[in-house]
Amino acid sequence: MERSLAVLSFFAAICWSLQTLADESHQTADRVILGSIYTVNEGQPWAEGIALKNGVIVYVGNESDSRRWIGEGTEVTTLKQQMVIPGFHDSHAHLLIGVATDTECDLIRLESIAEVEAQLTQCQGLSGFGNAQWIIGSGWAPYLWPKAEPNKALLDRLFPDRPVYLSSSFGHSAWVNSKAMEVLGITADTDPGADGVVVLDPQTGEPTGTLHDAAMLLVKNFLPEMTEEHRLDSIRAALAMAHELGVTAVIEPGVDADILAPLVTLADRGELKIRALTSLSTINWQPGVFDDAIFELLEQRDQWRRPNIGVDSVKIYMDGVIESYTGALLEPYEGSNHERGPRFYSQAQVNRYFSRFDAMGLQIHVHAIGDAGVRIALNGYEAAQAANGPSNNRHHVTHLQLISEEDVPRFAQYNIGATFQPLWAYYDPAAIELDIPAIGAERTHSMYPIGSVHRSGGRINGASDYFVTDMNPLLAIEVGITRQDPYTNSGTPLNASEGVDLATMIKAYTINGAYTMGLEQQQGSIEVGKRADLVILDSNLFELKPYEISDAAVVETIFAGETVFKIDAP
Structure with a gap:
């Protein structure tokens, strides 16, 4: 014993x-x-x-x-x-299409026409793309020109024999020269496409060199293809920029098979160190109208699904932008008794598309700028819910420059995410030079009603719409609180009552973004069992004054540990 x-x-x-x-x-x-x-x-x-x-x-x-x-x-x-x-989660950014490389003409963040001309002069030395040696670039600021319409004359002088295509920082306009229009046969009689605009000179009746929305496809669809290695390098540079800013997750709006291919390549090589939900579109990120071919693209989506790449989302435009008078408004633009901007789809079309997408289990990711565009989208979500019952598809509307007061509560009512770009919510040059002339001071002052949607119970998501504006979440968080210029910390706030507190803005860029990606159980907050996607900042934001937040910096970004x-x- x-x-x-x-x-x-x-x-x-x-x-x-x-x-x-x-x-x-x-x-x-x-x-x-x-x-x-x-x-x-x-x-x-x-x-x-x-x-x-x-x-x-x-x-x-x-x-x-x-x-x-x-x-x-x-x-x-x-x-x-x-x-x-x-x-940080950026819930609407054109990041994974890449950033401009040294083979492209980068006009981003230039603050005067003189600076633009100086950069274009430097771009004369670029080798260009294709046999015609196309000069391709992006980033020019629409507010530098009246009605956001630069003229071909400057490009013709600098590039008389080479075609040029330059998209704006807003992504809704392109600036081209005479050679580009000659190569592609664009004239005053050219069909600009559904809700597109080929701007014509009021004196001569000839194209000025500015193309809006769908008319951009008249050139873009015929640009020379960039090499695979060029596209991979461009995405790598974009990822490095995101990491430097603490961004570990992104919703990429408007991608097709061509854009997905290099993303999948990087994912399969273990180089895609970001969580990405891709919103699919047959017209990729280009503003405009798609047709039923979208369903063919969506049926192929499983081939692109990867651990870091989600594909159960679709992107659709309701309208253009206010700055080019293509945003859809409930009331007319200033100086007009009838012009309220184009509607890209009828309400019946929107209801049909939304109901079908929702039934497929897809997130519907909507671009809506004007208050009419927002209402059409919300009506579409209501129709989908009536047809299919409540879903868990995490639908959201992005931009939301103007929202009718009666539509504000509908975000909470239908569980629709409100994806704002908070960095736009101050009197920036675009608001002063373009928005006030287009919609008047009163409507301009009411833009981006973040606080109203939040107080009504709506879920706020933070986004940059990079490359339209800076991707830095700290800049956006500051403006979401102060509604004031974060670079000068001065000027009249853009409706200070629409500001929210720091905790709300951090949620918008973390757990709310994760929820919209359908990943709130895996990321977006610091809890046991969640992914170790973290940011170390050089300051405790809660100990700073609101106007000091954008002075903080990311010290370290951690992705999956x-x-x-x-x-x-x-």
Whole structure:
């Protein structure tokens, strides 16, 4: 009997030792971060430490318990005045089509026509694309020209023998020269496509060189193809930029098979270190109207699905933009008794498309700028819900420059995400030079009603619409609070009552974005079991004045536990 007890005691000791070893192994993390952790988890908003293992968050809590996860080989980071938050989600950005490379003419962020001319002069040395040596570029600011309509004369002088195609920073207009129109046979009699505009000179009746919305396809569809390696390098550069800004997830609006191909290539090579939900469209990101061919594209979507690439979303435009008078308004533009902007689809068409997309289990990602465009979209969601019942497809509307007061509560009513670009919500040059002349001071002052939608119970998503504007979430978060110029911290706020608080803006760029991607159980807040997609900031945003938020900087971006961007300590 004593021998049996001794044997049992021996085996019990062995089991206890093995369990202790297992516990010690379990309590050893790959990395432990100690300091101010803002979790965006309402049940535990702040923590003193987190532990990461195999790309997943395995502990969130106080400092002493966090230290229990430190073992041999654990990387330990002790923050000082810094702050950890979940990785930023940009819910509408043209990021994965890439950024301009040194083979393209990059006009982004130029603040005068003189600067544009100087850059175009530099672009004369580009080798160009295709046999005709096309000069291709993007980024010119529409507010530099009256009614956002640059003239071909400048391009003709600099490029008399080479065709030129330059898309605007807003993405809804293109600037071309006479050679481009000659090569493609564009004249005053050319059909501009559904709701497209070929701008004509009022004196001569000839094209001026500005194309709006669908008319851009008259050139874009015939541009020379860029090489696969060029496209891959362009996307790599875009990913590096996103990581530098703390962006770890994005909804990419308007992609077709050609745009998806390099994304899939990078994903299969293990290089796509971002979570991406792609909104499919037969016209890719180009503004305009698609037809029933969209369903053929959607039926192919499973071939592009990857762990980091979602494909159950479709992009559709309701209208153009106010700055070119193609946004759909409930009341006429200034100086007009009848002009309210084009509707890209009838309400009946929208209802049909939305009901069918919703029944397919797809997220419907809508571009709507004017208050009429927003109403048409909301009516479409209402029709889909009536036809199919409530869904969990995470539909959302983006831009939302104007929303009728009576439509504001409908976002909460139908569980439709309101995806704003908060960085637009101040009196920027576009508002002053283009919006006020187009829609008047009163309507301009009411633009981007973020606070109203939030107070009515609507879900706010943060987005940049990069490359239209800067992708930096900290700039956008500041403006969402202050409604004021973040570069000068001065000027009249754009309806200060529409500002929201810091916590709301952080949610818009984290957990709300994750929800809209259908991934809120995996990311968007700092909780045990969620992905270790994190950002370390050089300051605690809650200790800053609102106008100081954009001065903060990303110190490190972590994707699935891996550092993908880091500023080296001095």
